[in-house]
Amino acid sequence: MRVALFVPCYMDAFEPEVGIATLNLLRRFGVDPEYPFDQTCCGQPMVNSGCHDEAKATEELFVRNFTGFDHIVVPSGSCVHQIRCHMTAVEQTEAVQQVRQRTCDLVEFLHDVLKVDGFPWAEFSHKVSYHNNCNALRGIFHGSMSERREASYSKPLSLLRMVKGVTLVEKARPDECCGFGGAFSVFEPAVSVKMGQDKVRDHAAAGADYVVSADSSCMLHQKGCADRLGLPLRFRHIAQILNGDRA
Amino acid sequence: MSEGPRLDSDGLPALLHRELRAGDDGGARDSLGGRLTHGEATSRPLRPPTPEPQPRGAVLHRHRPVDHDEAAQRFIDAPRHEKMHDERLWDLRQKRDRQMHAIPEWEALRDLASTVKQHTLAHLDEYLEQFEAQAVANGIHVHWARDGAEHNTVVHGILADHGARRLIKSKSMLTEETGLRHYLAGVGIEVVETDLGERIQQLDDEAPSHIVVPAVHKLRSDVAEVFARTLGTDPGNDDVHYLAEQQREKTRPVILEADAGMTGANFAVAETGTFVVCTNEGNADLSANVPPLHIASIGIEKLIPRIADLGVFIRLLSRSALGSPITQYTSHFRGPRHGGEMHVVLVDNGRSARLGEPQFWQSLKCIRCGACMNTCPVYRRSGGLSYGATYSGPIGLILDPTFDRRRYSTLPFASTLNGSCTNVCPVKINIHEQIFAWRKVLAKSHDIGTAKQGLMKAAGAILAHPALYRAAIAAADSALKVLPAFLVANPLNSWTRGRDMPAPPRETFHQWHHRTDGGRKQAP
Numbered sequence: 001m002r003v004a005l006f007v008p009c010y011m012d013a014f015e016p017e018v019g020i021a022t023l024n025l026l027r028r029f030g031v032d033p034e035y036p037f038d039q040t041c042c043g044q045p046m047v048n049s050g051c052h053d054e055a056k057a058t059e060e061l062f063v064r065n066f067t068g069f070d071h072i073v074v075p076s077g078s079c080v081h082q083i084r085c086h087m088t089a090v091e092q093t094e095a096v097q098q099v100r101q102r103t104c105d106l107v108e109f110l111h112d113v114l115k116v117d118g119f120p121w122a123e124f125s126h127k128v129s130y131h132n133n134c135n136a137l138r139g140i141f142h143g144s145m146s147e148r149r150e151a152s153y154s155k156p157l158s159l160l161r162m163v164k165g166v167t168l169v170e171k172a173r174p175d176e177c178c179g180f181g182g183a184f185s186v187f188e189p190a191v192s193v194k195m196g197q198d199k200v201r202d203h204a205a206a207g208a209d210y211v212v213s214a215d216s217s218c219m220l221h222q223k224g225c226a227d228r229l230g231l232p233l234r235f236r237h238i239a240q241i242l243n244g245d246r247a
Numbered sequence: 248m249s250e251g252p253r254l255d256s257d258g259l260p261a262l263l264h265r266e267l268r269a270g271d272d273g274g275a276r277d278s279l280g281g282r283l284t285h286g287e288a289t290s291r292p293l294r295p296p297t298p299e300p301q302p303r304g305a306v307l308h309r310h311r312p313v314d315h316d317e318a319a320q321r322f323i324d325a326p327r328h329e330k331m332h333d334e335r336l337w338d339l340r341q342k343r344d345r346q347m348h349a350i351p352e353w354e355a356l357r358d359l360a361s362t363v364k365q366h367t368l369a370h371l372d373e374y375l376e377q378f379e380a381q382a383v384a385n386g387i388h389v390h391w392a393r394d395g396a397e398h399n400t401v402v403h404g405i406l407a408d409h410g411a412r413r414l415i416k417s418k419s420m421l422t423e424e425t426g427l428r429h430y431l432a433g434v435g436i437e438v439v440e441t442d443l444g445e446r447i448q449q450l451d452d453e454a455p456s457h458i459v460v461p462a463v464h465k466l467r468s469d470v471a472e473v474f475a476r477t478l479g480t481d482p483g484n485d486d487v488h489y490l491a492e493q494q495r496e497k498t499r500p501v502i503l504e505a506d507a508g509m510t511g512a513n514f515a516v517a518e519t520g521t522f523v524v525c526t527n528e529g530n531a532d533l534s535a536n537v538p539p540l541h542i543a544s545i546g547i548e549k550l551i552p553r554i555a556d557l558g559v560f561i562r563l564l565s566r567s568a569l570g571s572p573i574t575q576y577t578s579h580f581r582g583p584r585h586g587g588e589m590h591v592v593l594v595d596n597g598r599s600a601r602l603g604e605p606q607f608w609q610s611l612k613c614i615r616c617g618a619c620m621n622t623c624p625v626y627r628r629s630g631g632l633s634y635g636a637t638y639s640g641p642i643g644l645i646l647d648p649t650f651d652r653r654r655y656s657t658l659p660f661a662s663t664l665n666g667s668c669t670n671v672c673p674v675k676i677n678i679h680e681q682i683f684a685w686r687k688v689l690a691k692s693h694d695i696g697t698a699k700q701g702l703m704k705a706a707g708a709i710l711a712h713p714a715l716y717r718a719a720i721a722a723a724d725s726a727l728k729v730l731p732a733f734l735v736a737n738p739l740n741s742w743t744r745g746r747d748m749p750a751p752p753r754e755t756f757h758q759w760h761h762r763t764d765g766g767r768k769q770a771p
């Protein structure tokens with residue numbers, strides 16, 4: 001099984017420790033992913049703004065980097081959603097389609113491909129509020145959504161429940177968007193900030209010490225809001241918890 | 248001997264559906280807790296000390312796109328309005344969820360509703376002709392209008408034929424589209440809205456902010472102000488029952504003297520040539536049944552094939568809209584009353600053009616329930632008027648640009664693309680995917696603003712070249728200037744308005760991987 005690791009651009013720059021935790025976690029399961037060195041970005045920032053033409057070259061580069069792998073693992077549901085559902089600026093050759101189909105999020109890879117049944121090295125004795133990234137939830141179906149009448153499930157929560165010590169807290173409006181939304185956070189700052197503030201207040205009101213998510217981008221936005229409000233919340237990517245970070 | 252009606256503990260007649268009872272609205276009550284009638288209610292309820300002025304909607308400029316963010320900021324800066332609005336609509340969303348959970352076949356119903364609508368739209372020409380033939384056979388006069396202007400002229404013509412000077416009408420988004428009220432005012436015909444919320448908006452000379460609850464953005468203190476100004480009520484009394492009663496007393500005589508009545512339609516049934524109007528106030532029945540002349544304006548997408556299909560939509564409509572099993576009134580109109588006249592105006596106004604657009608035709612399935620607005624976190628926090636358009640919220644983002652692409656070019660960006668709307672929509676319109684598709688269309692035609700497009704072009708150029716990208720983010724703080732997810736480069740530095748910047752790291756993942764051979768070499 002040839003596995004590649006894609007570390008999204010914002011994670012590369014702002015959250016290198018999440019990339020490292022993902023790499024180490026995969027190695028714990030006997031998967032040693034390759035890291036194609038010329039990787040940059042999946043094109044989402046441009047595509048999210050409607051600028052498909054402007055994203056084309058970036059998408060082509062992505063496909064060049066990741067052709068030929070059985071799995072391309074990404075610690076971001078949002079980037080996976082872009083690649084799987086929206087990477088259409090690049091010509092849809094067979095290779096491109098294959099790359100798109102073989103890309104999966106870290107949570108999916110652990111839950112659906114490796115079908116892991118425990119993280120014996122991990123322990124996280126804290127109150128955790130889990131944040132669903134909207135693309136992960138409603139785009140690649142990490143879990144059931146409150147809008148639909150469907151059997152309840154959650155891939156990330158079922159993974160977190162395997163970690164010793166974790167106490168999951170229930171917040172109000174559990175799957176409401178936090179207002180990040182990529183370019184939305186810049187072009188609609190008024191609502192973006194208000195949504196972020198409401199979200200972190202809900203985490204705090206539920207008694208959470210930590211906010212955990214499978215996407216760092218929402219958490220960068222939320223952390224900015226929490227810090228500004230002076231809320232003592234801490235933010236961790238799910239890869240860090242599953243890899244055994246204690247705090 | 249018959250007993251009186253069964254009463255609840257608060258002395259009000261017992262409800263069949265207790266869950267429908269409104270919570271305590273803070274209205275005036277006597278010492279035993281009974282609600283004061285309007286005559287007594289001049290005693291003032293406790294009010295917060297300083298009323299917060301109502302934030303107004305988007306400022307419209309002739310040639311500039313709507314600035315949704317600017318209007319949203321003003322809405323958010325009125326915290327009592329924003330909080331009430333957010334919580335009130337979220338409450339509707341939760342009531343809708345409870346209704347959904349009470350219906351095991353909910354998702355199947357949505358599928359069915361979507362299929363019926365798709366089928367109807369695919370054969371719209373046939374169903375329209377069938378409807379017309381049946382309606383004419385029922386004694387209805389049927390008119391066709393290509394656009395809003397033609398609609399207004401047709402309506403004016405009918406009214407003029409009857410020498411009608413005063414029209415009472417119930418809520419209709421279609422007549423908002425066509426600007427009927429202003430048009431008729433211009434030709435000397437008085438229009439009185441009979442829906443309470445719509446009447447409030449009319450008196451305040453403001454557009455409806457929501458397609459189901461038009462004045463939902465107003466606090467009762469705002470309504471007290473409007474009524475004091477326009478109806479002469481006590482400016483210091485904002486008891487909701489007092490206000491509602493006052494409006495009723497002032498409007499009923501007008502209704503009784505009206506020459507003509509107008510309604511919209513929620514559904515028009517091809518098989519029978521009949522149409523159905525759903526209201527909670529019964530006001531459509533007043534508009535339709537009090538004056539001798541009834542005009543119904545119906546968008547051509549309102550067709551459904553058979554009366555048997557109606558049940559699917561009736562089951563979904565009010566549950567999705569307000570979280571109630573059904574509207575108080577579901578009125579079927581079949582033909583003119585004895586001695587009366589009934590006219591139907593079938594209006595296109597851009598609909599057939601939209602039907603030809605592969606990416607956007609599904610928006611015609613909309614039954615105007617407003618569920619997408621109630622669930623939308625952006626709509627709830629910005630208010631419907633911040634969109635500066637006839638339709639607001641998620642459905643507005645995809646309809647408005649079809650009416651005026653340039654003015655509403657900013658609206659598809661007033662969304663986080665979170666997808667909640669798509670999943671509450673009772674007719675399964677892929678709303679957030681259409682918002683996404685609109686962005687693409689607007690970028691292609693360079694309608695997204697040169698600053699934004701320039702940034703995306705620069706970002707795309709750097710992200711497509713590993714060496715450029717590496718050089719650009721080599722210095723930690725310059726990464727912030729390149730990474731388009733944050734786009735914090737001036738002149739668009741808005742990130743820090745209410746958030747702190749993320750701290751730049753010492754080393755990127757890439758540098759770490761290079762230095763340590765992916766962690767295999769121990770750091771020195």
Ligand code: SF4
Binds near residue numbers: 612613615617671
């Ligand atoms: S788009 Fe769907 S949810 Fe929104 S108003 Fe129309 S039918 Fe209702």
